[in-house]
Amino acid sequence: MSFRKIDDISDIAGKRALVRVDFNVPMADGKVSDATRLERALPTIRDLVSRSAKVILLSHFGRPKGARVPEMSLAPVAEALRSLLDCEVHFAEDCIGDAAKIAVSTMRGGEVLLLENTRFHAGEEANDPAFAQELAENGDLYINDAFSAAHRAHASTEGVAHLLPAAAGRAMERELDYLAAALSAPERPMMAVVGGAKVSTKLDVLTNLIDKADYLVVGGGMANTFLLALGRTIGKSLAEPDLVAKAQEIIEKAKANACEILLPQDVVVATEFVAGAKSNAKSADDVAATEMILDLGPASVDQIAEKMERCKTLVWNGPLGAFETEPFHVATVEAARFAGKLARAGKLVAVAGGGDTVAALNQAGVADDFTYISTAGGAFLEWMEGKSLPGVEALRK
Template sequence: MGWKTLDDMDLEGKSVLVRVDINVPVDEAGQVTDATRIERIVPTIQYITSHGGKPVLLAHFGRPKGKYVPELSLRAVVPALQEALGCDVTFVERPDRAAIDEAPNGTVFLAENTRFAPGETKNDPGMAQFLASLGDIYCNDAFSAAHRAHASTEGVAHLLPSCAGRLMQAELEALEKALGKPQKPVVAVVGGAKVSTKLDLLGNLVEKVQYLIIGGGMANTFLAARGIDVGKSLCEHDLTETAEQIRLKALDLGCEIVLPVDVVVAREFAANAPHEVVGAQDCPKDAMILDAGPQSVARIESLLAEAKTLIWNGPLGAFEIEPFDAATNAAAQAAAKYSRAGTLISVAGGGDTVAALNKADAAKDFTYISTAGGAFLEWMEGKTLPGVAALIGAR
């Protein structure tokens, strides 16, 4: 594991700097419209307060680029944070160690947007030192920001005894089960519009999984690489050679790339547009592929029935509109069923992925759903995340 958790720390009477991600959507009236990220940090904060510590929350909000932007003040999230925690939260524009020390144990502080300070995104040593002066312990509970080497995510971790919060801990443990030391066979589902955005991901996964299911517009590029005419489908024809290289690499490594054998095609991209199922090699020249067909779904379901570990990133088709959400829904529900039964460890992440799994009413049964976007993807690509590496090398 290599990193400490809250269980390893003596919190009584300590000021605990907690890096969180509460970069939540706020409407024009200043009301938080989705408190999911706030709700997920509650266990960490409540553990610290129940053990006599004083959490000092550090977070970013939007992209103010090192300047004070009133509409990006974290003051807006205080009501939602207090509701989730069931206690008062003291908002401070500039944290002061003396004020923290004078407060009773269990007091929760929220510091102003870290990105108002130009030194944050530059990982300025001076800012890291200032943050370290405010606390006795550093706790990172923001895996979603762990791919950024900022003062509050990486710099300060080297200056204080440091640990992972409950959300960070759960995320790292889930990813370790999925990619670090997974139970085999491992199946990965990778979908979405473009191969170009996921080249590193595909290159890493073929080295670690037994089956790589490719869906969405990405599948069209792989089909085209095999000389198949995909009509007017979304396809990166300039990357067909790259797709073929990935296929050959997978073949050498014993990883089977699974592509659609039948597809759902339509002449227009619209809900309930007239459509038909054809063989993957039979897409009409004036049509576009918008989903995988029933035979392809049956193959995916059979692979999931035998799999022990599943990693999912991206939909299998145009899941936003009916009926082109059918393949994604069916595969997601199959994964949920096996996860419920305890035969499959399923880990998923990425914005479209979470939306697709929620739409299929399957997310609640997955073993773990990551709310991280870029960090989840970079971890799956095999990259080192500065915020995680700092915890491993921390004091």
């Protein structure tokens, strides 16, 4: 897609740059415990600072539902950002009104100001035009660097973009470029790996990917519903019998679209789901009534690796098994390490996203080997579903 970027905006010096970031970060004992989202915003902030813009940061934090909740103040985040930027980060106790206006009016070019939680106002999530206008009054231009919030049509993610000259920040630009390379115009063959517990949460993803992927790997608990659709017995395994017909429909549609669905050939089973449970691998045709499927077997992993080696592009969302609990992490870890090896060698563009996926790749020790890992959560999932994201659409040229 063609969207406006920071480089498309000239004469930034001295301008008030209203920058939407996602500083909804984990906290422990009143301090930021994981600064990943702050770090991803640094290139945009530093770029604007170097060009003498007045950098005014907007973000939500938590779910205060339009009320001022002290525990959800962004004040501690300003302190963490100061240490990362190694410069002063001013803080305003509101994102609109006198507190914000006074703080903005005293800024000089190259300074950074973090405004208080946008969700302290009900107008934020309602995308209220009046609230969006109040936000816009503190800026001369708008930069959206929060892809992770771009699936929400809120005042600070979508409304303001129509009131000021708007562009994507560096992190947003990078995310959109990689997702476009992986889904919109992938180099083929292309493989999609979709895992997770339930088919119901990934129906739109599966349906969209059938039209895009050459190989579609279905793993995790959701694969059990597909095994039921093929007439297999799955014992006590997690499944959604009411979605068997939908799984059959997806299988047939994949055949019609020349998309090869890779379902488990063999599985790892146990009679109880606990860490260190006694388990064994067996054919997916041979699951006993007392057993539950908790991971893919070695033959299935080999099949995935063999097909993956033919591919130029990989998109991954969701684990292949119950990876949080050993020994049911093996398939996810081995497949991830193989993907990481191919990506590191430049043979594969490997893009992954989703909370469980990122955790699994970190567990496998290959997060740095993947071409790109999205931490966007819901926005990444909606992108995989083929949905338009309001915060992105507002940046189109």
